[in-house]
Amino acid sequence: MEFKIFETQNENWNDTLVKHRLADPHYSREYALLFEKVTSNPEFNQNFVGKHYLIVYTNKDGILVYPTIKREITILGHKINDLTSPYGYGGPLIRGDNKPNIYKEFRIEFDTWCQNNDIIAEFSRLHPLSRNHEFIESIEPGKITNISTVYYLETGKSWEELYSNFKKRVRTYYKKRDLSVKKVPITTENAKIFEDLYSQTMKRISAENKYHFTEEFFVRTFTLLKEKLLMILAEDQETGEKLSALLVLQFGEFAYYWLSATADSARNRKYSPTYPSLAEAIKILLGSESSFFLLGGGYKKDDSLAQFKRGFSNDPIPFYIYSKIHNLKNYENLIREIELNFSIDMDKINYFPKYRYPELIQKY
Missing domain, CATH: 3.40.630 (Aminopeptidase)
Incomplete structure (x- = not known):
C-alpha cells in the first residue's frame, strides 16, 4: 500500500x-x-x-x-x-x-x-x-446525491452516424449557417477575443459574480492549457464580426465542452452560431485520442441549455455530487x-x- x-x-x-x-x-x-x-x-x-x-x-x-x-x-x-x-x-x-x-x-x-x-x-x-x-x-x-442529468457523445463513431442522431433544429442550423466556423490557434489574442464574448454573455444572462472570469484568467488558461485546449470561433462571413466561440478541454480519453460565449449582436441573427460551432468541435474530435465528449447539462432540469445539449446527444447519464462532514x-x-x-x-x-x-x- x-x-x-x-x-x-x-x-x-x-x-x-x-x-x-x-x-x-x-x-x-x-x-x-x-x-x-x-x-x-x-x-x-x-x-x-x-x-x-x-x-x-x-x-x-x-x-x-x-x-x-x-x-x-x-x-x-x-x-x-x-x-x-x-x-x-x-x-x-x-x-x-x-x-x-x-x-x-x-x-x-x-x-x-x-x-x-x-x-x-x-x-x-x-x-x-x-x-x-x-x-x-x-x-x-448516503454520501452521494443525484442532482441532474448530463449528455455525452462517443467520438469513436462516424460523423454520419452522429449527425443522423442530431435533432432536426441542430441539422437545420448546421446546414443553413451563414458563418465562417473554424478552429483557431490557442494564442493570447484569441484568449482576449474569447474573454470579450464571454463577458458579454455573463452580463446578458446576469450570471453570479463568481463566474465572471477575468481577462487575466483566460490569458493564463491559454498559456497553461495550450496543449489541452480547442477553440472554435464563429464569424460573420461578410464582415468578419466575432459572433460566438467555445472552448473544449481535452486530455486522455475524455474531452469536455468547457465554456462558450456569444456576442450580444448574435441574438439578432436568424440562425444561432452556437449550433454549428459545437458541431464543428465534434467533427474535429472524431479520430482524436478522446473516446468521449461530455457536453454537460443545464443549470436547472430541462432548461434551455439542457435542451440545446440534448439536441446533439441521445446519451444521457446521471450526475452525482459527494458530500462528507469530517x-x-x-x-x-x-x-x-x-x-x-x-x-x-x-x-x-x-x-x-x-x-x-x-x-x-x-x-x-
Missing part, C-alpha cells in the same frame, strides 16, 4: 495519470495550476482558488487518483479548512479489478489525512463517465453560531457546506 500527496510543484503529476490511463483535463497539473492563481475577482477566488493536491493511492488491487482543493475561510473568527473538487468534475478515478476495496482502503488513509489537516468538510462533483458513484455508494451509503462537532457548532449571529434558520439551507451558502458569504 502507498498513499502519496502530489502538490502542483510535482512534475510527476501528469506522468502518473498517463501511465495508468487515468488522464483527464480536470485532473491535470496545468488545470490545478490555473486555479491556484488568485485573480482580481474576489468571489472567483473565494469559490475556486485554493491549494491543489492530487492524491495517489495504490494497493495490491490497483491505483486510485483523486484531485482536491483545500480552501480556507474565516467565519466569526474561526479559520475553517474544507475540500472541494476542481471546477467541473472530480472524484476518485480507479484503475483496478476491485474498485470498492481500493476505495475503502483509500478512504481510511485519506480520512486520517483530513483529520490531521483540520478539514471540516469535503465536497466533490463526481466524474459522470467514470461511474465512480457506484463504488462510493457501496462503501459510503468533524461533525465543529461543523454543527459553527452552524449554530452562524444561526445565532445572523438570525438565519440554517435548517432551511439546502447547500453544502451550509456555511458557504452564497448569501451568507457576503455577511462574513
Whole structure:
C-alpha cells in the first residue's frame, strides 16, 4: 500500500495519470495550476482558488487518483479548512479489478489525512463517465446525491452516424449557417477575443459574480492549457464580426465542452452560431485520442441549455455530487453560531457546506 500527496510543484503529476490511463483535463497539473492563481475577482477566488493536491493511492488491487482543493475561510473568527473538487468534475478515478476495496482502503488513509489537516468538510462533483458513484455508494451509503442529468457523445463513431442522431433544429442550423466556423490557434489574442464574448454573455444572462472570469484568467488558461485546449470561433462571413466561440478541454480519453460565449449582436441573427460551432468541435474530435465528449447539462432540469445539449446527444447519464462532514462537532457548532449571529434558520439551507451558502458569504 502507498498513499502519496502530489502538490502542483510535482512534475510527476501528469506522468502518473498517463501511465495508468487515468488522464483527464480536470485532473491535470496545468488545470490545478490555473486555479491556484488568485485573480482580481474576489468571489472567483473565494469559490475556486485554493491549494491543489492530487492524491495517489495504490494497493495490491490497483491505483486510485483523486484531485482536491483545500480552501480556507474565516467565519466569526474561526479559520475553517474544507475540500472541494476542481471546477467541473472530480472524484476518485480507479484503475483496478476491485474498485470498492481500493476505495475503502483509500478512504481510511485519506480520512486520517483530513483529520490531521483540520478539514471540516469535503465536497466533490463526481466524474459522470467514470461511474465512480457506484463504488462510493457501496462503501459510503448516503454520501452521494443525484442532482441532474448530463449528455455525452462517443467520438469513436462516424460523423454520419452522429449527425443522423442530431435533432432536426441542430441539422437545420448546421446546414443553413451563414458563418465562417473554424478552429483557431490557442494564442493570447484569441484568449482576449474569447474573454470579450464571454463577458458579454455573463452580463446578458446576469450570471453570479463568481463566474465572471477575468481577462487575466483566460490569458493564463491559454498559456497553461495550450496543449489541452480547442477553440472554435464563429464569424460573420461578410464582415468578419466575432459572433460566438467555445472552448473544449481535452486530455486522455475524455474531452469536455468547457465554456462558450456569444456576442450580444448574435441574438439578432436568424440562425444561432452556437449550433454549428459545437458541431464543428465534434467533427474535429472524431479520430482524436478522446473516446468521449461530455457536453454537460443545464443549470436547472430541462432548461434551455439542457435542451440545446440534448439536441446533439441521445446519451444521457446521471450526475452525482459527494458530500462528507469530517468533524461533525465543529461543523454543527459553527452552524449554530452562524444561526445565532445572523438570525438565519440554517435548517432551511439546502447547500453544502451550509456555511458557504452564497448569501451568507457576503455577511462574513
